[in-house]
Amino acid sequence: MKTDDKHPSQPGAAPRAEAPAGARLFIHEPGWRITIKRGSEREFCHMMAPGKDYYHRLLDGEIVLQHDTERLCMACAARRGVISHEMRRLPDEPPKLLVESDAETILVLRLDEPK
Known part of the structure; x- marks a missing residue:
């Protein structure tokens, strides 16, 4: 496995927009947790730059x-959209359900109900 001299978040990597001062970060997918890589053990990001x-x-x-x-890494997580x-913004208006008031009632039988 080949390693890179420049990390994707270091100068010389692909240019990207800088976050405004005091910006907050949001995680948009469940199950992710934040850790800090410690030590000299070789570990790799699971996404290619x-x-x-x-x-x-x-x-x-x-x-x-x-x-x-x-x-x-944070740079790859941002590119992936994590x-x-x-x-995330809530929708501006609730979903519209189109239900006719004079429609016939449909009877749905449950498995435990006698037929």
Whole structure:
């Protein structure tokens, strides 16, 4: 497995928009937890950076998102859509249910009801 000299979040990596000062981060998928990579053990991000054909290393002290055995650096988690600087918004209006009031009632039999 080949390693990269530049981490996707370091200068020289793919350009990306910077977060505004005081920005908050939101996780949009359930089951993810935040960890900090500690030590010199070789661990790799589970997603390849754009334009690369190999997985990059997670660095000591780096904030990482983890779901079971899958680990993502923050840059890759943002590209994948797991995290963002915007919270999910509720719909502006509730869904519209089209039900006719003069429609016939449909009887649904349950399995435990005698026929």
